[in-house]
Amino acid sequence: MAAAICSTSLQQCAPNWFLKVEPISDSQSRCQIGLSRWASSSSSSLFSERCISSQRTAPIVSTRKSGVRCQNGAGVGVVEKVLEKDPSTELLFTTVMKFGGSSVASAERMQEVANVILSFPLERPIIVLSAMGKTTNNLLKAGEAAVSCGAGKACLISELTSIDKLHRETCQKLGLDESVVDELLEELQSLITGIAMIKELTLRTRDYLVSFGERLSTRIFAAFLNKMGVKARQYDAFEIGFITTDDFANADILDETYEQVGRALLGDYVKDPAIPIVTGFLGKGIKTGRITTMGRGGSDLTATALGRACKLREIQVWKDVDGVLTCDPNIHNGAIPVKELTFDEAAELSYFGAQVLHPQSMRPAREADIPVRVKNSYNIKAPGTVIKKTRDLSEAQLTSIVLKKSVTMLDIVSLRMLGQYGFLGKVFSVFAENGISVDVVATSEVSISLTLDPAKLWERELIEQELQRLQDELSGIAMVNLVQNRSIISLIGNYQCFSHILEKAFSVMRKKGINAQMISQGASKANVSLVVDDTEAVDLVKSLHKVFFNC
Ligand SMILES: Nc1ncnc2c1ncn2[C@@H]1O[C@H](COP(=O)(O)OP(=O)(O)O)[C@@H](O)[C@H]1O
Numbered sequence: 001m002a003a004a005i006c007s008t009s010l011q012q013c014a015p016n017w018f019l020k021v022e023p024i025s026d027s028q029s030r031c032q033i034g035l036s037r038w039a040s041s042s043s044s045s046l047f048s049e050r051c052i053s054s055q056r057t058a059p060i061v062s063t064r065k066s067g068v069r070c071q072n073g074a075g076v077g078v079v080e081k082v083l084e085k086d087p088s089t090e091l092l093f094t095t096v097m098k099f100g101g102s103s104v105a106s107a108e109r110m111q112e113v114a115n116v117i118l119s120f121p122l123e124r125p126i127i128v129l130s131a132m133g134k135t136t137n138n139l140l141k142a143g144e145a146a147v148s149c150g151a152g153k154a155c156l157i158s159e160l161t162s163i164d165k166l167h168r169e170t171c172q173k174l175g176l177d178e179s180v181v182d183e184l185l186e187e188l189q190s191l192i193t194g195i196a197m198i199k200e201l202t203l204r205t206r207d208y209l210v211s212f213g214e215r216l217s218t219r220i221f222a223a224f225l226n227k228m229g230v231k232a233r234q235y236d237a238f239e240i241g242f243i244t245t246d247d248f249a250n251a252d253i254l255d256e257t258y259e260q261v262g263r264a265l266l267g268d269y270v271k272d273p274a275i276p277i278v279t280g281f282l283g284k285g286i287k288t289g290r291i292t293t294m295g296r297g298g299s300d301l302t303a304t305a306l307g308r309a310c311k312l313r314e315i316q317v318w319k320d321v322d323g324v325l326t327c328d329p330n331i332h333n334g335a336i337p338v339k340e341l342t343f344d345e346a347a348e349l350s351y352f353g354a355q356v357l358h359p360q361s362m363r364p365a366r367e368a369d370i371p372v373r374v375k376n377s378y379n380i381k382a383p384g385t386v387i388k389k390t391r392d393l394s395e396a397q398l399t400s401i402v403l404k405k406s407v408t409m410l411d412i413v414s415l416r417m418l419g420q421y422g423f424l425g426k427v428f429s430v431f432a433e434n435g436i437s438v439d440v441v442a443t444s445e446v447s448i449s450l451t452l453d454p455a456k457l458w459e460r461e462l463i464e465q466e467l468q469r470l471q472d473e474l475s476g477i478a479m480v481n482l483v484q485n486r487s488i489i490s491l492i493g494n495y496q497c498f499s500h501i502l503e504k505a506f507s508v509m510r511k512k513g514i515n516a517q518m519i520s521q522g523a524s525k526a527n528v529s530l531v532v533d534d535t536e537a538v539d540l541v542k543s544l545h546k547v548f549f550n551c
């Protein structure tokens, strides 16, 4: 009987939809409807809403020509559409909400974040969390301390004690049993002792070490939501298909991630609906199978990747500021929120050092064309910043000013031993071999000026030996002049107005007697960068901000 029902409904449905019917007993069948729409003469929208969010399976009560009828708690309905074999993403989740370390720094903050989530009852979110407060920094410091302190003293490392205290106290304050974190905290203790014994901290071990931050925060938060009666399920990203390169500390998400993660989360939700609470920042190396991290601030990238994986309507990143601001508020307290940005502008801004977003985080959102909203978890009412494909540029000039300090600049002049192509190729191959990426470049036929981003691993400064090696390797083909303590000031905005923007900027610089040592426009054209001395930079940014934004 079940097979007969099944084939009838399959004929009625689009070929990529299926209705799975399992006999329970001779007289009863159960129909797995998953994401199906229900028709109900009285309250069809309410009925479909309930069915989608809470009821996956329903007994079939009858099959008629008009369709298969099933019953759930709200009554009897006709199955209009039934679920694709591979669970469809449609309507299961609506948004991803990522909360950074500052948003979940304490028990009080976690309560506040729960309130934020509950204040959007119409959303079906996926939640991404970073480690609580400064936990990532403390884990790194604890690891460094372990290398030199000796195994006997490992358990006394102050950062380890504060991590332990913070997570246990948070559990207590939220009314949770400490068993939520016991196992992980013990594992962390053993790891630190292990590092102290072998006196070595490789990048691979360091990624494993810092992973404890996100693994702890998500477990606490999921347990807290469950305690509040909001069903939530914790996920370690590296267990659900976040596949990355094996570049420990700076891994990149690989494309297979999207399908795997989408399938894992949606499949679970269809079986047993619960808000997913996912660790930000973490992945699994494709070859090594080990835990990787995606660079500091990598939880933003987790959020946008989830947005793409689950084809969501919107990606929200919740910070401790009212959105992306016209400049870093730590540099100039007159910074004001930017209403809208394009993906290009946001990518340039983050790449050139605005800490507010992870440099790679715009990629999945741009590829899937999903808007990203930057919001303030301390000020929910603030509209925040929307980042999307295009925006009205008719009124737009400068969007934001970004300062990157302590940059090293190289002037490389060809000895003319190679042709032009050979020269440029050789210079960049030396950088590639040394794992050093280049930020700003200006070239002529025989010379290159560039600033170096020391493939920044954990904010490590480019060390002297690396610079010396670079100079030695280039010395056969070029004269190299190395200048340190420079700053890059990036002007992000509407490229159609750049003549005007530069005119204004140079006028400010002329009045201050400051010379730009290098000027360069990025390929996306949303950015012009100027290189000046470190000593002049902060003051110049403040003056530029006053001229462009009147504050
Ligand atoms: N242009 C900018 N707009 C907003 N915030 C900025 C900007 N530049 C730097 N920041 C800094 O970025 C911080 C927010 O980013 P972050 O600390 O990464 O948040 P979270 O840890 O919550 O993800 C702000 O507190 C601010 O100090």
Ligand SMILES: N[C@@H](CC(=O)OP(=O)(O)O)C(=O)O
Residues within 6 Å of the ligand: 099, 100, 101, 102, 130, 131, 136, 137, 213, 280, 281, 295, 296, 297, 298, 299, 300
């Ligand atoms: N905890 C990681 C990842 C992260 O994204 O953090 P945050 O969202 O607080 O910037 C870090 O500190 O880098």
